[in-house]
Amino acid sequence: MRSMIRAVVALAVISLLVGGCSAAATPTPVLTPSAAAVPSATPAPSATPARTATPTPTPVPSTTPPPLPSPGTDVIKAARAVQSLLERHEAAWATKRVEAVMAFWSDDVRFTDVLGGSGGWRDEPRATVEYMVGSTMESWPNLGGGPVSYFVDTSGGVQSADLWGIGDLTESNPAREVDQYGTGDGLLTSLRTTYDVASLAHITGRPVADFGAMEALIQGYADAWSSGEPSSVAELYTDAAWRTDTLRRESAEGRLAISDTAVRSFSSYPGGVWQVDTVFGDSSVGGDMTGGIFTVRLAKPKACDLSAAVVLETNEAQKIVTERVYWELDSLIRCGLHRS
Numbered sequence: 001m002r003s004m005i006r007a008v009v010a011l012a013v014i015s016l017l018v019g020g021c022s023a024a025a026t027p028t029p030v031l032t033p034s035a036a037a038v039p040s041a042t043p044a045p046s047a048t049p050a051r052t053a054t055p056t057p058t059p060v061p062s063t064t065p066p067p068l069p070s071p072g073t074d075v076i077k078a079a080r081a082v083q084s085l086l087e088r089h090e091a092a093w094a095t096k097r098v099e100a101v102m103a104f105w106s107d108d109v110r111f112t113d114v115l116g117g118s119g120g121w122r123d124e125p126r127a128t129v130e131y132m133v134g135s136t137m138e139s140w141p142n143l144g145g146g147p148v149s150y151f152v153d154t155s156g157g158v159q160s161a162d163l164w165g166i167g168d169l170t171e172s173n174p175a176r177e178v179d180q181y182g183t184g185d186g187l188l189t190s191l192r193t194t195y196d197v198a199s200l201a202h203i204t205g206r207p208v209a210d211f212g213a214m215e216a217l218i219q220g221y222a223d224a225w226s227s228g229e230p231s232s233v234a235e236l237y238t239d240a241a242w243r244t245d246t247l248r249r250e251s252a253e254g255r256l257a258i259s260d261t262a263v264r265s266f267s268s269y270p271g272g273v274w275q276v277d278t279v280f281g282d283s284s285v286g287g288d289m290t291g292g293i294f295t296v297r298l299a300k301p302k303a304c305d306l307s308a309a310v311v312l313e314t315n316e317a318q319k320i321v322t323e324r325v326y327w328e329l330d331s332l333i334r335c336g337l338h339r340s
Contacts, residue, residue, distance in 0.1 A: 065264045071247050071338050078154040079247060079329050082183050086150055086157050089188060096141070098134045105129055106187040113193035114282045115203055129191070140166045145174075151293070151309035151326035153246040156182045156190075158309040158326045160278065160293060175199040178280040178291065180311055194289060196280045204283065215279050217318055218292035221310065222274040225262070233262040238319045245325040247332065271299035289313055304335035 071079070085104065092100040111129045114120040121128055136143065142165040151158040159181065162174035169175050176199050182190035197215060201208045224232040234255050237243075242253040243261065252258045265272075275295045282288035289311060296306040307328035313321050332338055 065260075065267050071249065071332065075154060075247060075249065076329070076333070076338055079152045081186070082152045082154065082157050083150050083329060085183055085186065085188065086152070086159055086181060090148060090159070090161075093143075096137055098130065098137065101133050102126075102130055104188050106184065106189045109188060110190045112191070114288065115195070115200075116193065136166075144171065145177075149293075149307075149328065151307065151328050153324070153326050155184065155246060156180070156324075156326070158291070158293075158311065160280075160309070175202060176278065176280070178278070178293070178309075180289070180291075192289060194280045194282055194291065196278050200281070200283060211279075211281075213318065214281050214290050217290055217312070217314065218276055218279045221292065221312070221320075222276050222294060225265070226273045228266050228270070230259045230262040230266065234259040236320050237323075238315060238321055241320050241322065243320075243323040243325070247327050247329075248325075269298050269300060273297045273299075298335065302336070306331045306335055306337070 089101065089104040092104060095101075105126060107126060109126045109129055111124040111126075111132070112122050113132070114122060116132065121132070143163065144165045145161045145163045148159060148161040151160075157180075158178060160176065160178045163169060163177050164171045164174040166175070176196035178194050178196065180190075180192040180194070181188055195203060197208060197211045200206070200211055221236060224236055227233070237255045237258055239255050240253075241255060241258060242251070243258050244251045250261055252261045273296070275297060276292055277295055278293040279290075280292070281290040290313075291309060291311040294308045294310065296308055298304045298306065309326045311324045311326070313323075315321055
């Protein structure tokens, strides 16, 4: 704030002393300006208040948070490489040759499918992956699938496709499989196989209502990220949660940091709405993986639709412990959210 300083100036009253003793016969001279006695003080200034120099105002820090960073050429290139790897691996399945598929896997790969095998596979080695590939090709020679959607970051991706030719699954009544891959050095390093809610119900023989907690979690996520309220987003997470989005070069650890990310997101894309397209997961909420595929409808800086996949791990209270965000690469480029 600026303060005004009012100066009080005392007005000096000056007495001009005129006269002197002279002989009675001497005439009194006529006073002229030049003949007047010199005053003893400088005449008072006018009554206009004196002005002081106006202080330079202190800059007020901007309350607008920095925008979310956009992926540059190097990031786009890395994401393209991930998508190419997933596409080539998918094409290898069409050869119906186990060695063609296994050529894409690292020696130290880890594999999880809690509904696979006789009792589920959790954190299994390459030998289990090879067994899974071989037994699938042998048992289900008419396996088919499509269309395939890819959501990637710089070191992994989510692949979604409808499958048929397994058990009683048909092209008109398929299962939706959603796979999360890790990548490194041009190879697949991990796989976690999950399914959408309808497919989970079909595979397990349980009613869809049994997976209501999964659907509520993902819908709550969409609502919070559409709300424009960082506090609503923060409530989704544990105190020590971490969130990563390598395409947007965002990594946040802890509820406060994730809230700050939400502030930047709402400022960068006001009015954005997250719409749930698919809810997927292992089999339940609470330690297992739950995820969603979304259409993100942007209103500003221009109207545009993005596609994203989000993979979450939660605790027993259904609070998010870890989160990883993947994007459909072409949608980011189509919406101009990249740096060339």
